[in-house]
Amino acid sequence: LRFFRSSRCLFWGQYVGGLTMAEPVVLDWPYEGAQPPPFSEPPVGRAGTLIVPGSNYVLDLHGDLSDAGLVVFSDGNHHMALEMACRAFLRSNPAVRDIFYATAPPGPLIAALDEGGLSIGNMSFAVKPNVFIGPSDVMKRLENSGRVGSARPFAKSRGVVLLVRKGNKRRIKAVDDLLREDVRLACSNPDTEKASFRVYSESLSALLNGAGGDGETLVRHMKGEVGPGRRPRIAHSTSIHHREIPTLLASDAADVAPVYHHLALRYVRIFPDIFEFVPLAGGENAREDFVPGPEHIITTYHAAVLEDEAGEWGKKFVEFMETDEVRSIYKFHGLEPVAAG
Template identity: 30%
Template sequence: MPPPVTGVPLIDSPSVLQWPADNPPSLATLAEPTANRSFDFHASIDRCDMVLVSSGNYHMALRELWFDVYLKKYVPGLKNWYYTTSPPLAPALIQSGYLSVDNLAARCRPQVVVGPASEIDALAALGAAEGPRLPLHTSRGNVILVKKGNPKAIRTVWDLGRADIRVVTPNPKTEQGTFANYSGSIYDIAAGDPAPPKGANARQLYNAIFNNGEIKNKWLSGSRIHHREIPWSIAHGQADAGVIFYHLAFYLAQSFPELFEIVPLGGTVDKPQPLPGNRTATLYATRVGGDWNAVQLNAREKLIEAFSSEDFTQILQKYGLRRP
C-alpha cells in the first residue's frame, strides 16, 4: 500500500483572464483553462432557428441585447440559436454551411451578419446579402490600454515609440481592418500633433513601432481575436500597451479593475473626445438570403427590429458606443 499523499502539486496552467460568462455557472462544465476552450465536447448541431454571425468588438452590448431584449421581448420561446463574436467568418460559413468550434460542428447558415462595410460588400458580391445594410453603431475613437497604475508612464502615442515600451496590436493579416484602424490612428494622431516632441515625426514613430529590427519583441500581436488577445498580452504576457477601441478598453477596465487602466487619446476616460486622426469604425447588419422557414424568417426580422430599437440605443450608450 502506498503512503498517504501529503504534498500539494503546482498547477501547471497559464494565467488566463477569467472573462465574465454569459450564462450562470454550471456544476457540469468542460472549461479547460490551458487552452481557454474545450476539445472534449463532441457534437453536431443543425436545424437552427436563428444564427447571427457578427464582428466581436461590441460583444458586451450584443450580449445584453440578445439575452435581455431580443430573447425576452422579441422572440420569447426561441430555442435553437447561436451567435458568434469573432473576426469575419460569414463568407466561408455561408458558402460551406459549416462552422467548427474544436470538436463541435454547427451545420447552420446565418440569417443575419454584422460586420464592417467591407465584409458586407463581400457578402453582396457573393449574392448572399438581402436588402439594404443597416448601420448599427460607431465607435468613439481609440485609447491606449495599459497595466493598472501605468507603470511605464505612458501618456501619448509618442510614448509607444520608446525603446522600453512593447506594443501589442491585432494580427495584421487575420484582422486587417482593425489593425489598419489602430495603427492608422497612431500615425494620424502623431501627424496631426501641433507640438510633437523635438526631432520626432509620425513616420519616425510608425517605423519605431512596426519596422524596428533592432529591438527584440518591440511589436507583438495576437493570432486572430484581438479583443481577447490584447488584454491577455498586457495583463499576463509581453506587452506594455496597446491601442484599442475606447468601448473595449472601457469594458476591460470595468471587468478587470485590478488589471487595466486607460490612457485617453483625446478627452477623458469618462468623456472621450477623439484627437484629430483618432479613427472611428462603423458596423452594419445585413440580412442573408435563403430558403428560410417561417420561424427562421420571423427570428431574422425580429432581430433587425431589436437592432433598430431604442433599447439597443441605450445599451450602446451604456458601453461607450453611439449610433452612426
Template identity: 30%
Template sequence: MSSSKARPALDIPYDTLVDFVGDPFMADLVLFLNGNQFMVMPELLDGFRRKYPSYHRIFYETLPPGLLAQQIEASGRIQVGTLDFEVQADIYTAGRGEMARLGDRLGPALPYAQNRLSLVVSNQNPMRIQGLQDLGKPQIRVAMPNPQTEGIARLARQALVLEGGEMLAKKVFEEKALVGETRFTTVHHRETIPWVVEGQCDVGVVWQSEAFWAQKQGQAITVVDLPKGANPMGQYWIAGLTASRHSKARDAFLDFIQTPTAQDIYRRYGFEAVSSDASVYSGF
C-alpha cells in the same frame, strides 16, 4: 451546399468556448458578430426575446469579422481546436471592408453603432506611455489586432498614420513585428488586455468600449485616451444573409437592432450612436 473555400481553423488562446454561445444545431436564429460585442449580447438578446418570444433558441459567435467572413465563405464550416462543425449564419456584423468582401451573400447593410480606440497599459503606467508615438519606441511591447482578420487593425493603422505618418504605422505594424516587439492577436478581445495585465505586453490597442468594460470588471489597467484628431471613428454595420435559413427571425433582428431599446443597451456598454461625424473612417 458545399464550398471549396477553406474553413477557418482556430487554435484559440483560451480553453473554454466563450465566443460560441447556444446550440448551433437547434437554433431559431444564428448571429455572427464582431467579437468586441461579447459583453452586450446577454442583455441585447434578453430584449430581443421579450419583443419576439417565438425566437428563443439563439446561437451566436463573437469572433473577429475576418474569421467570420471566412466561415461564411466556407458555407458555415469552422474548426476550433479538435472540434469541427458547420452552422449557417442569418446575421453578420462587421466593418465596411468585410461587408464588401462578402458581396451578394449579404442583403442591404446598415450602420448601427460606432466606436473609437483607446490604449490600455498596466496599472500605474510603468512605461509612461502617453500616446501613439510611444508605440514606435524601441523595447515598448505592443499588442496589436491581427490585420489579416480584425477590422480594428485597419482603424489602428489609420490612427498611427494620423499621428505620425506612414513611417510610424510601418514601424509598429512591420518593423517591430519582425523583432517581436509587436505581437498580433488571434482573438483580440480575449487576449489584448490579459497580455497587458500579465506583463506580456506594455500597451494594447482596444476599442473604447472594451477599455470601459475592463475597468468595470476591475481589471488592473490604466486607460490612455487618444486625441480626437488621431482617433478615427469605426462604424459597425449589420446585414442579413441572403441564404438565411431563418429569414423571418433574421428580419426581426435587423428591425430590433435599430430600436431605442437596443440602441440604449449599446450606449450603456460604451458604444456610440451612429452619426455623420466627419471622423468616421471609410476604410474600416
C-alpha cells in the same frame, strides 16, 4: 476557429512577435449568452462540463445551436453590447427560444459562411447564419456579392485609446511613448485582423503626425518591421484580439495596446484591478464619454439578413437593432448609436 473543407486554421495565443511571453494569465471572463447561464455553480470543475482554461475553453461562440431559432454571425469587438441586445430581443420574442451567435473577426466568419460550418479543435458542426453583422466595408462586399440583403447601420465606434495594466508602471501618456525603447507594444494582427489593425495603425499614425512625430515609423513598428540587428518590441494577436490583447497585457508580455474605446471600457469594468486606459481625446469625462478627434478612424457597424437564410426571425432582429432600446445598450457600452434613416 477552423472551417469545413479548408486548410486554414487559426490558433489562439501562439504568436507574440519578438517578445518573450511570460506564463499566460487566464482571465476570468464573465458568462456571455442570449439566455442566462444554464448552471448555478461555476462552470470550471462542475460535473458535466469540459472547461479547462487554456485548452477546452471557448469564449466567442454563444448559445444552444440545437434550440436556437436565430443564428447571428458578428464581428467581435462589440460582443458585450451584442449580448445585451440578444437578451433584450429574446425577452420581447420568447418564441425564438435561444440565439446562437458567434463574435469573431469578419474574415473567419466569412470563411465559415462560405464553407457552411465551423470547427473548434476536434469538434465540427454545420451552421448557417440568418443575420451577419460587421463594419461598413465588409458588409458592402457581402452585399455586392449577393450574400446578404441591404445592410443597415446601427452603431459606430468612438475612436482608439491605449490599454495598460493597472498602475501604468511605464507612465505611458501619449502616442509617442509607443516608440520608446522600454515600451513593449501589443496589437491586433496585420494579416489576420486587417480591419482592426487598419483602424489602430491609421488612427495612431495621424495622432502622432499631428503632434509633430513620425507616423510612418510607428506603423512599421506596429507591423513588426525593424532594422537589421534589432529585435521587434511588438506582440501580435493571432486571430481574436478582443480576447488575446488583454491576456497579453495581463501576462506581462506587453505594456500597452491600442484598442477601441468601447473595448477598453469593457476591460476596466470587468477587470478593474488589472487594467486602466489612457484616453487619446477629450470630453468632459474622457474615460466614459470619449469624444474622438478627426484623427480617429470611426467604425460603423451594420446588420443584414442572409439573402436565402433569413429564417423566421432574421428580419425582425435586424429591425430590432435600430430601436431605441438597442441604441441605449450600445451607448452604455461606449459606442455611438446611429440615427434611424
